[in-house]
Amino acid sequence: MIAKLRIFVAALAASLFIGSTSAADVGKSAPQFTLTDIDGQTHRLSDFAGKIVVLEWTNYGCPFVKKHYNSGNMQALQDKAKGEEVVWLSICSSAPGTQGHMSASEWQAATTEKGVKSSAVLIDESGEVGRLYGAKVTPHMFVIDADGTLVYDGAIDSIPSGRVSDIEKADNYVMAALDAVMAGKPVAVSKAKPYGCGIKYASDS
Amino acid sequence: MNVFLRVKLLLLAALCCCGTLSAQSDYNLGPVDTGEVEAELVADVTAIRPGQEFQLALRLKMDPHWHVYWINPGDVGFMPEVQWELPDGFEVGPFEFPTPERIPFEPLVSYGYEGEIFLIAKARAPESLEAGTVVRINAASNWLVCEEACIPGNADLALELPVTESGASLSPAEYADEIAETRAALPVDAAGGEIAVEDLGDTLVFNLRWDGLEGAELKDPYFYVEQESVSDSAKEQSFDLAGDTLRVAVPKTEYFEAVESGYTGLLYSENGFEAAGGVNAVRFHVQGELAAMGIAAPVAAAGSAFDIGLGEALLYAFLGGMILNLMPCVFPVLSIKVLGFVQQSGEDKGKVLKHGLAFTVGVLASFWVLAGTLIALRSAGEGLGWGFQLQQPEFVVVMLVVMFLFGLSMAGVFEMGTSAISLQGKVKGNGLGGSFFSGVIATAVATPCTGPFMGQALGYALTLSAFQSLTVFTFLALGMATPYLVLSANPALINKLPRPGAWMETFKQVMSFPMFATCIWLIWLLGGHVGNDGLPFVLGGLLVVALGAWIYGRWSTPMRKKATQRFASVLAVLTVLGGIWMMMPREQVEGEEEIAWQSYSPALVDELSGSGKPVFVDFTADWCLTCKANELRLFRSEEVLQEIKNRDVQLVQGDWTKKDAVITQALAKYGRSSVPLYLLYDGKPGSEPKVLPQVLSPDTFLKSLDEI
Numbered sequence: 001m002i003a004k005l006r007i008f009v010a011a012l013a014a015s016l017f018i019g020s021t022s023a024a025d026v027g028k029s030a031p032q033f034t035l036t037d038i039d040g041q042t043h044r045l046s047d048f049a050g051k052i053v054v055l056e057w058t059n060y061g062c063p064f065v066k067k068h069y070n071s072g073n074m075q076a077l078q079d080k081a082k083g084e085e086v087v088w089l090s091i092c093s094s095a096p097g098t099q100g101h102m103s104a105s106e107w108q109a110a111t112t113e114k115g116v117k118s119s120a121v122l123i124d125e126s127g128e129v130g131r132l133y134g135a136k137v138t139p140h141m142f143v144i145d146a147d148g149t150l151v152y153d154g155a156i157d158s159i160p161s162g163r164v165s166d167i168e169k170a171d172n173y174v175m176a177a178l179d180a181v182m183a184g185k186p187v188a189v190s191k192a193k194p195y196g197c198g199i200k201y202a203s204d205s
Numbered sequence: 206m207n208v209f210l211r212v213k214l215l216l217l218a219a220l221c222c223c224g225t226l227s228a229q230s231d232y233n234l235g236p237v238d239t240g241e242v243e244a245e246l247v248a249d250v251t252a253i254r255p256g257q258e259f260q261l262a263l264r265l266k267m268d269p270h271w272h273v274y275w276i277n278p279g280d281v282g283f284m285p286e287v288q289w290e291l292p293d294g295f296e297v298g299p300f301e302f303p304t305p306e307r308i309p310f311e312p313l314v315s316y317g318y319e320g321e322i323f324l325i326a327k328a329r330a331p332e333s334l335e336a337g338t339v340v341r342i343n344a345a346s347n348w349l350v351c352e353e354a355c356i357p358g359n360a361d362l363a364l365e366l367p368v369t370e371s372g373a374s375l376s377p378a379e380y381a382d383e384i385a386e387t388r389a390a391l392p393v394d395a396a397g398g399e400i401a402v403e404d405l406g407d408t409l410v411f412n413l414r415w416d417g418l419e420g421a422e423l424k425d426p427y428f429y430v431e432q433e434s435v436s437d438s439a440k441e442q443s444f445d446l447a448g449d450t451l452r453v454a455v456p457k458t459e460y461f462e463a464v465e466s467g468y469t470g471l472l473y474s475e476n477g478f479e480a481a482g483g484v485n486a487v488r489f490h491v492q493g494e495l496a497a498m499g500i501a502a503p504v505a506a507a508g509s510a511f512d513i514g515l516g517e518a519l520l521y522a523f524l525g526g527m528i529l530n531l532m533p534c535v536f537p538v539l540s541i542k543v544l545g546f547v548q549q550s551g552e553d554k555g556k557v558l559k560h561g562l563a564f565t566v567g568v569l570a571s572f573w574v575l576a577g578t579l580i581a582l583r584s585a586g587e588g589l590g591w592g593f594q595l596q597q598p599e600f601v602v603v604m605l606v607v608m609f610l611f612g613l614s615m616a617g618v619f620e621m622g623t624s625a626i627s628l629q630g631k632v633k634g635n636g637l638g639g640s641f642f643s644g645v646i647a648t649a650v651a652t653p654c655t656g657p658f659m660g661q662a663l664g665y666a667l668t669l670s671a672f673q674s675l676t677v678f679t680f681l682a683l684g685m686a687t688p689y690l691v692l693s694a695n696p697a698l699i700n701k702l703p704r705p706g707a708w709m710e711t712f713k714q715v716m717s718f719p720m721f722a723t724c725i726w727l728i729w730l731l732g733g734h735v736g737n738d739g740l741p742f743v744l745g746g747l748l749v750v751a752l753g754a755w756i757y758g759r760w761s762t763p764m765r766k767k768a769t770q771r772f773a774s775v776l777a778v779l780t781v782l783g784g785i786w787m788m789m790p791r792e793q794v795e796g797e798e799e800i801a802w803q804s805y806s807p808a809l810v811d812e813l814s815g816s817g818k819p820v821f822v823d824f825t826a827d828w829c830l831t832c833k834a835n836e837l838r839l840f841r842s843e844e845v846l847q848e849i850k851n852r853d854v855q856l857v858q859g860d861w862t863k864k865d866a867v868i869t870q871a872l873a874k875y876g877r878s879s880v881p882l883y884l885l886y887d888g889k890p891g892s893e894p895k896v897l898p899q900v901l902s903p904d905t906f907l908k909s910l911d912e913i
Binding site: 061062063064098099131134136137153154160161162191192193194195196197198199200201203 | 280281283310311312313315349351353354355356357433434458459460
């Protein structure tokens with residue numbers, strides 16, 4: 001019964017995704033979700049009500065994700081978020097057997113090795129949540145304000161490239177969105193076409 | 206082998222190693238294999254002569270299923286790039302990209318290439334080359350290649366070409382044929398073609414007009430927008446070809462950014478375009494005008510008489526302003542006023558002109574106040590959901606009554622306002638301030654007796670943006686003030702003016718006829734909304750309005766007692782309002798007569814969609830031009846009406862004219878924030894509806910019906 005319900009919800013989410021641009025729209029409530037992290041703990045978006053939340057779609061095999069991790073840029077952002085009591089959720093929607101999908105122990109090793117400072121790394125191998133948010137690539141970033149409203153959807157920064165040297169030259173949109181939300185100001189750039197590797201979703205059955 | 210020799214050999218080996226290492230970071234002749242991609246810099250010639258034009262190409266050969274990207278990569282990716290390092294005097298143009306393919310990677314779609322591609326660039330050698338030498342062209346290339354995974358690649362490539370007197374060489378270039386084939390298949394400009402874009406909210410409609418489209422049979426067409434962050438590459442486009450104009454509905458990406466400089470793109474058709482020599486893609490980049498393509502023709506055609514263009518409107522406004530001076534209530538002021546300027550200034554020409562200018566400023570200022578009021582009224586009205594458009598029957602009714610009243614007033618049925626001369630006495634100041642206020646008064650007096658030209662310009666101004674309306678009013682004011690300016694510059698001209706007299710009354714009465722002509726046109730417009738049966742109400746309403754005007758003219762004149770005047774005025778206003786009420790379109794009359802629409806509710810659709818009969822749901826709004834255009838085209842088609850009858854298609858209409866919340870919700874369910882939205886249910890219980898394209902032609906509709 002529960003399993004059937006889950007399939008139904010997944011199908012509903014999928015059909016919503018196909019039928020609409022995205023269920024996640026900037027300026028509207030961020031869609032609710034429940035996912036399990038690499039330590040086996042369950043997290044609901046609603047657990048973080050009242051806090052600012054960053055969602056980071058990730059895949060450690062993707063060169064664009066590597067660009068931001070190998071340079072330390074992503075960890076620095078995560079660290080800043082932590083200092084400001086911002087919840088940072090890394091989400092991997094790679095289907096089993098595709099690039100970026102890892103076992104729990106591989107995840108543990110990889111996050112330790114990279115010095116990942118996320119509040120949690122969540123596994124979405126069905127792609128349900130990724131599709132719900134309309135996450136297209138890795139890294140694809142979302143910022144949700146303390147009221148649960150989606151305030152940013154898009155690229156991590158303003159220069160779509162694979163070159164580490166571009167990080168310094170680029171405007172970091174996530175940083176800017178966090179600064180604006182914390183200062184109680186509107187987010188100047190609330191949407192930017194995300195760049196990176198396409199997310200390796202499970203095929204839509 | 207002694208120790209020293211061994212050390213020397215080791216050193217030598219190390220040097221060699223370093224040598225090869227440093228050579229690797231240099232530019233490579235021939236192909237470079239980076240794993241997934243083999244890259245090579247090639248040319249269509251093996252030797253060049255001084256001044257020769259030739260073609261360079263970046264050859265990229267991908268492993269099966271790997272792809273690189275077009276200039277607009279679609280959902281993900283980057284286009285390949287090259288940084289040239291050219292010998293002195295060489296010139297290289299930009300890469301010419303072949304027509305891309307759509308590469309799906311569910312749920313994303315990218316635009317790019319698989320297999321082997323040649324990105325061609327035109328090059329030219331300088332005249333100063335010396336035969337017998339060899340030139341070397343270096344290219345640092347980089348790209349993103351993806352299959353399931355993505356890998357950024359790069360290769361530093363080189364090409365050496367010997368220089369000969371003739372440019373001839375013994376062997377043909379290895380890839381000359383492939384380069385020639387690629388060039389032959391490149392998209393070509395649609396000669397004389399134009400592109401114009403309508404923004405429908407969630408969708409952009411690209412109107413592509415090109416002679417080559419006339420009678421063309423498009424197979425599996427697709428429109429590749431060249432700019433990034435415009436189209437949603439993962440969504441279906443829909444196409445509607447009428448004559449030489451193809452309308453392509455392209456869903457916007459979530460990350461949509463408008464392109465101010467104009468959209469450009471490639472129209473692809475699998476079977477190629479005869480008019481373009483058979484290539485399968487033509488490029489549209491010349492920006493055209495929507496109006497010139499007859500967009501939204503069915504409804505806008507009715508309003509086309511107001512489509513006089515801003516330039517013409519300004520001319521009419523200026524002329525209208527001048528004619529205002531000939532109105533009996535204003536004309537006498539003209540010469541009196543200018544003579545006044547002259548007297549006050551004691552024949553000092555400079556001072557006379559100053560008074561004229563002050564008067565002009567007065568006129569301008571009052572017209573701006575008038576315009577500001579109108580614009581404020583309009584935006585307040587829009588907030589209430591009134592659209593000041595000729596598609597809106599209520600607006601047309603009000604315009605009609607206003608024009609009709611002007612006409613009656615000019616014909617002499619009643620007098621509006623007082624004469625400028627009588628007000629003149631109330632202005633005390635004699636300086637420039639006095640002249641300024643004279644301008645204000647002249648305007649105030651003139652406003653009720655606006656000429657027919659001004660009426661047209663006013664009607665037009667109401668349909669314009671605030672800035673454009675202000676411009677129209679400014680020209681109106683300038684037109685009105687010009688005679689004063691001219692006369693104050695040359696006071697001697699006053700003698701040449703005709704004297705005020707009975708001719709003015711005649712002139713005024715003559716001018717009432719154009720007003721009535723305008724009324725006829727407005728009635729015809731209304732006829733489109735209310736139908737033949739509604740017209741008696743419109744004309745009857747006008748009769749009542751005329752009665753009200755006559756009551757006012759007969760009993761509300763200064764000759765009557767104050768009480769009579771007041772009573773007559775109230776009665777007249779009530780009568781006119783009654784007339785207007787009669788003319789207002791009634792709901793029952795307004796709808797299309799023959800089509801049995803059922804009004805939308807989720808419950809009704811639930812019920813009907815399980816009834817076994819097809820259900821067509823039309824979300825529309827009166828102010829939505831596209832909706833109206835679609836409906837007109839659809840329901841004027843005999844075939845469509847017949848088919849609806851044959852299959853007993855249930856027609857459900859959701860009218861969003863007043864932004865109904867239930868409909869807003871229904872739209873949101875299908876990812877829309879605006880109308881039109883068309884749904885077609887096959888009638889089987891529980892089945893999901895098919896979403897039909899926003900640009901809906903009878904053919905598409907019939908085809909969709911056939912498919913269920």
